[in-house]
Structure formats: C-alpha cells, structure tokens
Amino acid sequence: MKIKINRQETIEEFEVPFKSTTLLKALYHIKNNIDNTLTFSSNCRSGVCGACAVRVNGKEVLACSHTPQDGDLVEPLVYHEIQRDLKVNKQKARKTLKSSTAWLHQPQKATISQEQVALTEKQSDCILCNSCYSSCPVLEVNPNFIGPFALTRAYRYTSDPREGDVKATIDNIQTNGVWDCTLCGNCTEVCPQGIDPKMDITMLRSTSAQFGYSDPNFQAMDFGFGGF
C-alpha cells in the first residue's frame, strides 16, 4: 500500500508492506526502515495519550487508531505551528486551557450522584489530542478563539457539583469564547472520543445567559436597527 505524507517542501510517497495496520505502525515502518528523518509524535499506541493526531485526506484522526487505505494523504494538524513533517507545536492551543480557566475555582464539598457524574462523563474523556482545534473554522479568522476542547473542559468543571464559583469560569469565556463559535459541528465530527464540544458550547451559552451575559453579535445588531 502507498501512503503520501505532506512534508511541507514536498509530498512524498512511501510504500509500506502492510494490508491492514494502524497508520502509526506504517509511520514507524517508514521511520525505522526507509527514512529516519520522518518526524511525528506518539506514545501510548492505544488512543489515550492524545499525542498522535494528524489529518488524513483532510480529516483529523489519531494515527494509532486509524487504519490507512492505499493512497491516503497524511498531513499535520492545522492552526498549529508545524515543527517538522507531522509534528506540531501544541503550546499555543494549550494556552486556551489557561485563558478559559478550566478548573475548580472554589472547591466545595458535595454529594455527587452517578447521574451527575454521567452528565459530564464524555467531556472528561478528552485526551487533548487537539483534533477539534484543527478542525475549527473560527480559528482561521480569529486565532485568539479559545476553541472547542478548552470550552468543553470549562463546561465539564462548571457542571461539577464541587464547583463553588461557576461564574469565575463563565466570566473568562466571554471574549473569544462561547459567542464566537459558529456551531458548525466540525469539532464534534472529528473527536476520536465522541465528545460534542458544539453541544457543550451551547450549554455554556445558556449558563452565561443565567449570569447576565448575552450574545454580543445580537447586541451589535440591536445597535444597528435600534429605534426603527
């Protein structure tokens, strides 16, 4: 089977002697036997460490969980600085976790039911692979957008009965946050963990409304048409 890899200067094609394998194995085959300089990231080989996300034919996948097809084009994530071949710098995207302050601000004691755990069970399955970030069209126009995974994480903590100060997080996701999302659903489609950031963002909008925030886009429109 042939696999094409976008190495920035060129798109190179490699022949790998497998019929059915994971993309990660194919990449290692190339690195170990054909070209030592091929550069990519991985660690767990089992879909939980989040290191190996790449794009195949334009769609984000985990290399360790993807079964490649003949002719696949493998590329690095977008909206990340490309360091080399398929390896990208995730630091900028990770900073969104800090700006969204996705953590427990004021821990309080609470009795939690299994039903409450189940409510954000999916959200806390996030492996920080950055696939959703790479798929989000808003980042094309606004590089400061907090982005899907950090908002999902903000939702996960604001829904936790142990959080004594929900507003603290909500305050921090208003600018470049919940209202900037176009609800296109790309993130939901690519998440390898079946997480639905789009829905989480919708939920965060209604929590934001409870704290008196509203969609700044609507306000802008009000200004334009106000009085008529």
Place this chain on the structure above:
Amino acid sequence: MLDILIVGSGGAGLSSALTAKQQGATVTVVGKHYPTASQTSMAQGGINASLGNVTPDSVQAHIDDTIKSAHELCNKKMVETMCQDAPNTIEWLEELGVPFDRTQNGKVAQRQLGGASSKRACYAQDYTGLKILHTLYDSCLKEGIEMLEEYFLLELIVEDKQVLGAIFLDIVTGEVKEIRAKATILATGGYGALYKNFTTNSEGATGDGLASVLRAGGTLSDMEFVQFHPTALKGSATLISESARGEGGYLVNSKGERFVDELLPRDVVARAIFEQIESGEEVFLDIRHLGEEKLLHLMPQEVHLCRLYEGVDPISELIPIKPVAHYTMGGIDVNENLEVTGLKNCYAVGECSNAKIHGANRLGGNSLLEIISLGREAGKNAVGCVSQRTETTNTKNTQLQKTKEYIDSLFEEYPYQKNFYNLQDELGEKFYKHAGVVKDNTKLNNLLNELRVIKADLDDMGIGDKNRENNTNLVEFLQFQNLLTIGEVVLDASIVRDESRGAHYKSAFPKKDNQHFKAHSLYWVEDGILQNRLQKVES
C-alpha cells in the same frame, strides 16, 4: 535559584509539583512529552483505597493484601504508610475534581481487582488514569506551575554525590541545557519498553531516569521483577482487561482445549499461557459464548480494541493473545524518605522508583495509589530538603560541556551503519522469550553476552537524521542506549536470583528460597564497573 526540579510529568511528577508548590516552594516540571501524554493516561482499572464503600474493608486488609503479594520483599512501614494515606489520597483527588464513578448513595464507587480481599479500587469508568492525570494537569495550570514540555533528561549534574540539577535536550530546538535546583525529584516512569512489542507500556517507558541515576553513581534495586499481564492482543500487545476472564471467558489453545483455570493469579495464568506458546501452540481468549448483547454491554472497549488492533470480531471469532510485560517493580533505590540511595538532594517516586511497596509483585490499583500518595510525600520531603540548603556557590561545571560534546559527536562523528531500530525490535523479542515470564540461566547468560556485543557496537549505530531541531531519531537512539543500560542490570539480577518469587520465575528453581534470597538486589556503578550485592530483608 529554583527550589525543586521535577523530572517527569505523569501522575507522580504532577502530584509532587502541586504539593511542593502549595508548601511555598518554586517548582519546574519537565517531561519528554506533553504531561497528558504520560503513561499514567493509560491506567484503566482503578486506584486502591480501603474506603469500604461497596464491600466491608479496612486499612489492615489493604496492608495484608499488599504484603502478601510482595512475597517478603516489601518494607512493611512503607506499605503501612501508603495504605493508611490511601483514603486521604482519594479525598485530595476529589477536592481537585477527579470525576470518580459513584455508588447509589453518592459515594466513590469501588470495584474488585485481582488479589484484593474487597472491592477496593476507585474508578472512573475505564479511564481512571486518564481522568486523574488530566485533573492534576488542570490543577497545575491553575497553580501556575511551570511545565516544560519536550525536554529530554540526559544527565544529572552531580558533585560530591550532591545532585545540583539536571541536563536536558530541548527536543524542539536541539539545544543542550541545564536546569539547576536545590532539590531534584525523579518521576520518569518504568522500563517496560525493554520488552518492545511485548508490553502494554507506552513507547516512552525506557527507564531514562533509572539509567541516569546509575550513571550518576546512584543505586537501582530489584530490577529482575517485571510483572506480566496474561492477556494482551497477540499482534499489538494491547491490554485486554481481566474482566474478560472474570465474566467467564475461556483460554484455549490451537486444539481448542482449555489448559488452565482462568481465575488463578496473574503470574500463574501468564506462565500457563507462555508454556503453551513455547510448546508451539497458539493461545486464544474465547468470549463468544457470552453473547453479543452481554459483550457489547459489559466490555465495549475490549470489543472495539479487538476489531481495531487485531482485526478480529470477538463476538464471532477467537481472540489471539499472549502474556506481555505490564509493570516494572524494580527501580531507583530509595530510603523511607524517598531519597535516592547513593545521592544527595535527589528523590525518586512513582514507577521509576523502588519504594519497597510492591516487592516481587504489584497488586492492581496500587501503582496509581503509589504515584499520588508518595508523589505528594516526595514533594513534601523535597521542600524540607530545600529549607536546609544554602545556595550552592559552585557553578563551575564540566558536566554540561561533556554532555554537549557527546550530543555533537552523534551529529558529526558517528557513522550510521547499523540500524538500531531493528536491534531494538530483536532485543524486545529476546527479552520476552529469555527474560520474561519464565527464565532460564543459560538463556539469560546468552542474552547478556549478546547485549554486551550490541553495546560494544554502539559506535557503528548513531543517528541517520542529522537535523538538530525536532529530532525524534536522536531521542529514540538515546532511549535505546538507556534500555541497554537497564537491560544489562535486569539480566544480571535475574541470573543471580536462583529461585522463584512473585513475578520472577525460574523453571530450574521453581521454589522460593528465603535462606538466600529474602533480599533486595542492589546495583550501582563504581569506577565504570557494574557492582551488585544482596541486601537481606529483616524480620
């Protein structure tokens, strides 16, 4: 000057960072991956604490189970400290926001793991390690803890046995840098990757921290003890959890015969499977009779893994399996304060260390407990060490220069004639066959000789990729060298221990020999030569 340098950003590293920071110290956590990519993310089953939320339990029962599994090679005081602290540990994780599953009355849910006399393991579905690690990470962001990603530990900086910090390869830029600190904590994980393609461990479990301690004059212990998990997928070595057998799955050979009681302890089942494979049989896990509905409800994860990594559908097909290396009990030798034997101002914690908790065999759920409970302890102890230290005035350092020169030489001098990747694959298989589930002195000795030949050939290997930036080929070559260092100790320690105890089994010596071997095996380097001795366990 920085107070505390923490090398390793898995569960152990992040727990110690949070604790040290809370106590007012300045800390920097360094890891070769992003923190959330650490092996801790892979732990599924749970974390032990005798909460008794589901079935009656007690701290004493937890202690007793742990000691029994350790086969005399534990420090009872350490085990007691950890088991007593377990409920606090869960409480601490709860305060940080770990989303543990719950019982009907809203308590932390607990499940049964092998070797436990009660339902003791707290869990978050099959993602216990992932959720603990990510919650710790979020908490570190909250506390503003400095985390440096993609920094590879090369050497400790040592003067007169004092550790003054460490030297790293900044993987992104390719620069060699030093970070000095008043105290250093090593939390770099285990060495399961020695059994490449025959381990559930991550690619990065290459024992880097252990090898650097050995080079710096510190001591390793009990390196021959490697735990094998009976059921991993044959092709990819992906873990198939114990629940598959717990729910009534059978083990069968190529003839379709069952050959062992599937519910016996891990090491016994692993040996039975290994013997079948040695005799030319293939071994399969058969869960077809449980039926599609039950399988999809009880073990959706397993069904998914079989389809993805092995290309078999366990609902209608047999699952090809093999036992694989799962946990490394041996590690950096530490005292009851978690200080590294032979070095000063240096601590080790987590799977990289041997805190004499697991002894000859680890109990499922005890390693997550160890990394959090003792991780916090290491943080506290390091803060204590810092407060007693004055600024080091000596900044003269030849180590950095030497390390830089070595890395430069890999780019400039070393030819690339032998492919170390192939050798690493071959070694992985040989360690599995000759230093694995069942050991034999002749085979161990042969492998030790082979390994020494490979070591002598290192000058012909080197790296094919001569770019300085983002050079993963370089990182993998350095890891390979660390594995060779560690592998030599594992083999030698296995040869010396002429008995069977816990996870270490020799067919020629199938019994425990307390008279000679109720002892820890210690290894260190003196004048360039590997030294060893057995240290008797008292009582």
